[in-house]
Amino acid sequence: MIAYFLDNRDLFMKKILKNKLFMWTYLADTLSNFGDVVYYLALMDYVLQLPNPTLAISLVTVSETLPYLTMLIMAVCADQTKNKISRILWTQFFRVSLYVVMGLMIGFSPALWIVGVAIIINILSDLSGQYENALYTPISLRVIPREDREALIAFRQGTSYALQLVFQSLGALLVTLLGYQQLAFLNAGTFFLSFVIMCGLRPFLQNLLDKNPIQMPEEASNEKVGQIRKLTGTLRNAVQTLKESSSLLRLALICLTGLNAISAAQTPLILFIMSQNKDFVLGSSAVTLALLSSIAIIGVVIGSVLTSTLFKETSLNFLLIASVGVTTLCFLGLFSEHIILVLVFQLMSRIMNGVMMPKLQTMVFNSIPEHQLATVGAGIDTMVTLGMVLTPTLLSGMILALPVRLLSFLFVLLSTLLLGYTFREAKKE
Incomplete structure (x- = not known):
């Protein structure tokens, strides 16, 4: 049993390390996740510095749950998007800009209005992240071969959970060592690194898509159809597909x-x-x-x-x-x-x-x-x-x-x- 486990583990790791595109895109995603963890810890610590933090804590809590309600809308919009790689780069650059603005704002003395700005930025960043992840979903079908999908998805899941512990511990340390402004800029920096990595990968990803283009929904290819009809049509077809699965x-x-x-x-x-x-x-x-x-x-x-x-x-x-x-x-x-x-x-x-x-x-x-x-x-x-x-x-x-x-x-x-x-x-x- 142990020999079987070790043999399969070696084969599993070879599959992962051999897929360079998967590893680089995973690194870009991991960097942005680290920035998000540090920023959230910094925001909660910043809120506690207010004279009356109760309202701010409540607002932050609500802002963390709102993106769950928009997940489906962002996914529909992503499926309707034609040039997915360019839009991924734009979403990453947009998030860099958001946290640069946050870094400039959070340099002032703690105040409720700054928390309000931080919450708006956090929501916009989450929405952009949902859209970006949905854009990448069909691209991942070319990055991850069909026969290796289960192994690579398992690797991504396991390492993501393990890194959560590391990120939370390291994030807590950074919150105590650095100021809130530096942490906001750090988050902007992680998204900028992700942006740079994706810029470097763009020719390789585009080559994959040129060889095997992503099929677009009928609603997306029809320019005369209104946006609302495109969204409802995509949702209706998705529900029917799930029923027929x-x-x-x-x-x-x-x-x-x-x-x-x-x-x-x-x-x-x-x-x-x-x-x-x-x-x-x-x-x-x-x-x-x-x-x-x-x-x-x-x-x-x-x-x-x-x-x-x-x-x-x-x-x-x-x-x-x-x-x-x-x-x-x-x-x-x-x-x-x-x-x-x-x-x-x-x-x-x-x-x-x-x-x-x-x-x-x-x-x-x-x-x-x-x-x-x-x-x-x-x-x-x-x-x-x-x-x-x-x-x-x-x-x-x-x-x-x-x-x-x-x-x-x-x-x-x-x-x-x-x-x-x-x-x-x-x-x-």
């Missing part, structure tokens, strides 16, 4: 939507149990919460590595059943108020998710027409994350009215029903 893909999306909705209750329930049961900790509540956060990232990283090794030939059917099954066991651990069981099953759940997501994303890439890929992908993201917003909202009210054991039992029941549905439908496949 494979039954396994539809099952995976339904299962993942339910799984995310149910799993979103775990952290609030853990906090609720901690407030009532002082023994529901390992060491202390702070240590336990830190472990939960670390396990979430470590599990996905492990799962990403195992995707191309131990679970390379594992079917998506099995992974769906295993993911829901482990989540059910996690809620049983919450019902029994046994923190070690919760931590173990949380880790197993995140590992299963880390394995499943690259396989699911590869299936979407391989089954959805490329001119609808960004729109359908954004629609899927919106659908599967909707429950992650609704469940904590509903649970916040239920906590006030129901005892914690009853709530835990309710989610054991819901996860068991989802497991039964997933098992029944997966058997048909």
Whole structure:
């Protein structure tokens, strides 16, 4: 087993290092992600310097959730865009300009109006980032060969989660060492480096597109059609494409939507149990919460590595059943108020998710027409994350009215029903 793992790991790394275009585009994306992490930490620290930070904190929190509502619109616009590489460069340069302006503004003494400007810049940057990512989605089909997609997507997922820990730690250090103005300029610098890298890659990417042009939606090619009709037409066709997709893909999306909705209750329930049961900790509540956060990232990283090794030939059917099954066991651990069981099953759940997501994303890439890929992908993201917003909202009210054991039992029941549905439908496949 160990020899098999090592042999596949070496093959996995050779595939990654051999694909220079993938590595350079991933580096450009990683640089901008680092800048975003540092800027967000700096903004939150800046807000705390205000005499009355409550309103500013509320505004920043709302600004972080607004881009979720625009994901689908940005994807539709990207699918309608013809010259995608040039537009990617413009979005990157636009974000450089935004944070240069922010660097000039944040040099003044802390004030609410500066926070307002920072929030507007943050929203514009997020919208631009959504548009840029959607523009790159069909281009990635040429950068990542079909046979290597699962392995490279798994690598990107695993390293992205691992780098989150590094970026947060390094970002916290930089916030303490540098001023807010320098950090804003640092963020502008990371986007400028990404812009320079993409300028260098442009001839190679354009060569790929010249050999195999991206098919455009019919609405985009018809200049006489109005913008609103283009958007609605693209959305309508994307919904129809998803309806006509494979039954396994539809099952995976339904299962993942339910799984995310149910799993979103775990952290609030853990906090609720901690407030009532002082023994529901390992060491202390702070240590336990830190472990939960670390396990979430470590599990996905492990799962990403195992995707191309131990679970390379594992079917998506099995992974769906295993993911829901482990989540059910996690809620049983919450019902029994046994923190070690919760931590173990949380880790197993995140590992299963880390394995499943690259396989699911590869299936979407391989089954959805490329001119609808960004729109359908954004629609899927919106659908599967909707429950992650609704469940904590509903649970916040239920906590006030129901005892914690009853709530835990309710989610054991819901996860068991989802497991039964997933098992029944997966058997048909």
